[in-house]
Amino acid sequence: MSVEALPVADDRTWGPAVLTRYHDALSRGLPLRISDETGATLSFDVGRWLRSSDADDETVLARCTGPTLDIGCGPGRLVRALLVRGVPALGVDVSEAAVGIARRNGASALRRSVFDELPGEGRWTSALLVDGNIGIGGNAPRLLSRVRDLLAPGGHVLVEVESGSAYVHFTAIVRGPDGEAVGSFPWIRIGAVPLTALAEPLGFTLTETWSSDHRHFVGLRRW
Incomplete structure (x- = not known):
């Protein structure tokens, strides 16, 4: 599928009904139940997002050595963990409920789309797209282009x-x-190889891949 045929990438495609269901899942600590067009059941593990960072998360946090932007931060567990480490961090999310929880738990967070104007544009050392957030907007090339513009030269996502x-x-x-x-809402699922192939023409270099338990990660550095 060509980039032009993809939806305009925007996390604001989560409409009021979806945000209401997400709020309900957050308040009860239950998975957000979704399915694809074929009827296959998928799940966002909201309960895990409400807990403290785990050993898998720590492999990501250890790679954040400078100001870090968590895109789609949810209830803010990663931002909170970075701040405890002394690493400057900010989360952004379109969900008022998620941002409220993040702030009550001591995380710095803004209710804002990644495609809105954000603090520190072009100066972030690290950006995070975890918990499936590479799917935001259903258009990885446009999302990666936006993240590139948020990062400082040499920064990584x-x-x-x-x-x-x-x-x-x-x-x-x-x-x-x-x-x-x-x-x-539009979404994607993508592995390391196709992600790298998309990212390299957009100004990124693959620096590493790693796995922790059943989760898999990629590091991409802005040229």
């Missing part, structure tokens, strides 16, 4: 990816408590 070489565009359909569809 740490991305959580799928295992293998998957690169799948789909519409995530959000389900209510009784299984009814309440909203949808």
Whole structure:
């Protein structure tokens, strides 16, 4: 699929009904139930996001040695962990509920889209796209281009990816408590190889890949 055929990348494609379901999942610590167009069930592990950073997260946090922007920060566990380490960090998220939780837990967070004007543009040492957030907007090239502009020259983005070489565009359909569809948004799932192939023409160099337990990550440095 060509870049031109993809949706305009924007995390504001989460409409009110989707954000309401996300808020409900946050308040109860339950997975956000979604499915793709084929009916296959997917899940965002909201409960894990509400807990403190775990051993897998620590492999990402250890690579953040300067000011770090967490894109799609959710309840802010990674921002909070970085601040405890003494690393300047800021989270951004479109969910008012998630940002509220992050702030109450001591994380610095803004309710804002990654495509809005943000503090420190062009000066961030690190950016995070974890917990599936490379899927924001369903358009990885446009998202990576935006992240490149947020980073300082030589800065890097740490991305959580799928295992293998998957690169799948789909519409995530959000389900209510009784299984009814309440909203949808464009999303992607992508592995390390196709992500690197997309990123290199946009001004990134692959620096490393690593795995921790069942999670997989890629480091990309801005030229």
